Amino acid sequence: MTTKRIKLSDIARELNVSVGTVSLVLSGKAKQHRIGEEMAKKVIAKADELDYQANIMARSLRTGKSGIIGLAVADIANPYFGRMARYIENEASNMGYQVMFGSSDEDSNKLSSILNTFHSRQVDGIIVVPVENCELVGGMSNNDTIPTVLIDRECNNLQTDLVCTNNFDGAVQLNEVLLKKGYKKIAAFVYNLRLSNFEERLNGYKKAIKNVEGTFNPIVFSIDFNNVEENLVKALEEALKIRCDGLFFVNNSLGILSLKIMRKRYKKLLTKIGMVSFDNPEVFDLSTPRITCWEQPVEEMSKKAVELLVGKINNKNEDKCQQIKLKGKLILRDFQ
């Protein structure tokens, strides 16, 4: 039973009016064009009766607006980005947009192909979590025609609208917690990706330990993003060997996986080690030990990003590019 799609001309024909009139009425411009009350009612009734659904492709082709926002995250399966996607979806929906997404896996080639697709699809705007070397990615450059807002991280040397969080402060505070609790030697764990947020967090770590007199030098383990588990196992082993008693992770996945490894291999040590991490996934609240962490304001960030983007789309921002930094919060949990 393949029911034909109803189009404007079907309604027009049945009513003996022109397509133009029908279009005007159905797009809510009846009054503006002073179309008769009864006419409008007739049209709407007929559209309802026939269950008319506008063909958005045709409309978009004509108007040049697709009503789509493209979202490029690192990985939609990562709950942090999943939540981000959800908040963006909500806000976009409020503003009359749909969201199309893609996961870059921190790979600039993948990101490039995602952005190309968005471009081809004429999305009205793009929200993107930049990757390493993203300034080289086509579609990220300034003269791009599609309004773009970065979220979560910056893109080297690129002056674009941006929504992120106070990474530096977060890292400082997390490490200060450890130091105040009396931990003497803290190691930091980060991916081998040059990402602004990670670097700011590392700087925060360095700042925090520098504030303490007669302290240790920074110890940073750079984990290969393409071989995380194996690398992390080695790094943790090394950290313990050199008698680190504090561990600082720059994001949720490093924190979670490390927790898993620690529980499996160094269960007895767990009571003596202080672990803190960026991000606040559910695990950190229910695990043993529970993990003190820094929660990013994902909801506000996401909302703000959409708001900014829609502003840009409507050209209301006078081309001034805004860099918004929202405050995260420390989630203090007991150490054992």
Add this chain to the structure above:
Amino acid sequence: MTTKRIKLSDIARELNVSVGTVSLVLSGKAKQHRIGEEMAKKVIAKADELDYQANIMARSLRTGKSGIIGLAVADIANPYFGRMARYIENEASNMGYQVMFGSSDEDSNKLSSILNTFHSRQVDGIIVVPVENCELVGGMSNNDTIPTVLIDRECNNLQTDLVCTNNFDGAVQLNEVLLKKGYKKIAAFVYNLRLSNFEERLNGYKKAIKNVEGTFNPIVFSIDFNNVEENLVKALEEALKIRCDGLFFVNNSLGILSLKIMRKRYKKLLTKIGMVSFDNPEVFDLSTPRITCWEQPVEEMSKKAVELLVGKINNKNEDKCQQIKLKGKLILRDFQ
């Protein structure tokens, strides 16, 4: 610097050939239409030089294929659906499709509006996680024009292609684990939503306890989906009051939240209570206690769903509708 989009006619003009020729070449139909080797090369070179990107809206309008798969999940922020979305994205991308998503929040009105949008946007196919009463939702009925595949759950009385998991077996096994460990009185927790997967899981629970001689009657707590926390607190309190020593949760969110509540309010009891849950979120592995659970084959389900859908889109399935049930697996973890 608003660089104009390059279109076919631009290339054609610069090369003094017709748009038709350019189109044929760029869509890889050069040979098929016996277009000259040199001509083809010239066109491709020019397209490259000008950085031509096809306008997919125009193409879609013409061909009637959008290249979009619509995905309607319950909530993309739920890691279970986040992972599903990711696997679907990967597979869809392999098949040349992009994914547009929407979260229904288990609300048939929201789902309806999501499906309407998909319809308006001429998506080529839809993968949907049905909600309660989804058979009443416009766009879910059989005579719908857009190929649709259900995932995760069935939709009452609707004979549609479906990919799900062996919910009944999973529930039986989870409860048998508890029973074999010697737990005597198990309560089941479910949302007050009539969803096929939940019902199958409840039936599994009932079956498992019926298999034991001289046992207790089923105890089912139905949690209001719109007021989860408060309801769950009460339900757990009641369960403990009537001396249940086993708790069975039909999905991850119920399991996780209950774990949280139990840890906060009944810490001492935790060692005496056996908890098992559907789904295998990260928490269950790192929490105290660790939670024995049933892991659904999300990756296979997602892949299969896309495969099925694309088959339907290409009409290769001869309209036979397939109901695929993939096997999950028991994740056994120590009880305390």
Add this chain to the structure above:
DNA sequence: CTGTTAGCGCTTTCAA
């Protein structure tokens, strides 16, 4: 107040 019509950029049939 309503009708007519020219495209939006692309694909595809038909003609040359």
Add this chain to the structure above:
DNA sequence: TTGAAAGCGCTAACAG
């Protein structure tokens, strides 16, 4: 082997 032209469904400018 290539060009010309119709038309996908809609919007918006213009005419009446």
